[in-house]
Amino acid sequence: MTSTSRLQARGLVRRFGATTALAGVDVDLGDGELLAVMGPSGSGKSTLLHVLAGILPPDAGTVTLQGREVGRLDEKQRSLLRRRSYGFVFQFGQLLDELPAVENVALPAMLQGTSRKDAVDVAGQWLAALGLAGKEGRRPGELSGGEAQRVAVARALITGPAVVFADEPTGALDQQTGREVMDVLTRTTRAAGASLVLVTHDEQVAAWCDRRIDMRDGRVVTDAPARTVGTDAASPAVGSDGRGPGGVEGPDPDLVELAASRPDAR
Numbered sequence: 001m002t003s004t005s006r007l008q009a010r011g012l013v014r015r016f017g018a019t020t021a022l023a024g025v026d027v028d029l030g031d032g033e034l035l036a037v038m039g040p041s042g043s044g045k046s047t048l049l050h051v052l053a054g055i056l057p058p059d060a061g062t063v064t065l066q067g068r069e070v071g072r073l074d075e076k077q078r079s080l081l082r083r084r085s086y087g088f089v090f091q092f093g094q095l096l097d098e099l100p101a102v103e104n105v106a107l108p109a110m111l112q113g114t115s116r117k118d119a120v121d122v123a124g125q126w127l128a129a130l131g132l133a134g135k136e137g138r139r140p141g142e143l144s145g146g147e148a149q150r151v152a153v154a155r156a157l158i159t160g161p162a163v164v165f166a167d168e169p170t171g172a173l174d175q176q177t178g179r180e181v182m183d184v185l186t187r188t189t190r191a192a193g194a195s196l197v198l199v200t201h202d203e204q205v206a207a208w209c210d211r212r213i214d215m216r217d218g219r220v221v222t223d224a225p226a227r228t229v230g231t232d233a234a235s236p237a238v239g240s241d242g243r244g245p246g247g248v249e250g251p252d253p254d255l256v257e258l259a260a261s262r263p264d265a266r
């Protein structure tokens, strides 16, 4: 996998005072690969995600995106890289409360130079593809938690990122709503051809990914194909194509087409 890794980390170490949050972590993320990151609270999952995404510098080790070592970039270049190449879905906080849903989604595209009109147009298509048609004008506070997280998914994907990072994005939702959001997130990310690093506690959600790693005390203790790990992995709720719970349809052709038409690729 080494030569084809989209994102590669080697020997990552990160300390906070006396705490070693990452104690030497290697990760490979392939093109279009969905990686679940699991492990108990405090095991270093969020720190790993932040270091991989270039938000937090490691004390030692390297992160390489598509052959470029991120640690060699200055802060301005790193911030540009995050904007151009990455999408983020966090538990909360990534949506701006004062902006309607469609503008929240359009914003990253506008920051990349897409005109407001085009960005809003494509943002509306993304919202429709994620089941939010008619709710474009609502502010985040006027949406349910699950709807708000769908908006966050659209916002993360509108720029056509190489990698999407999601840190327990459904931690604040009930299990059923959380799984629906995760289903949308994983299917949409696949349709968009992005790779995904997904921190989750849900065994079933992890089984929808391609690979999973398990962390303990800042180390990766298991790195394996997702469906060979965990008792829940062969759950009948997961279709044989790995596309999520029964009753949910495969990727919408319109969504695939939309995902392929990056608003900034002109």
Ligand SMILES: Nc1ncnc2c1ncn2[C@@H]1O[C@H](COP(=O)(O)OP(=O)(O)O)[C@@H](O)[C@H]1O
Binding pocket: 016, 017, 019, 020, 021, 039, 040, 041, 042, 043, 044, 045, 046, 047, 048
């Ligand atoms: N900003 C920080 N300052 C001090 N300690 C931190 C900070 N971030 C994380 N840690 C510590 O690093 C360890 C790993 O944390 P974290 O990566 O958040 O774990 P997880 O996401 O798996 O719960 C924990 O012991 C945590 O307390």
Ligand SMILES: [Mg+2]
Binding pocket: 045, 046, 047
């Ligand atoms: Mg965490």
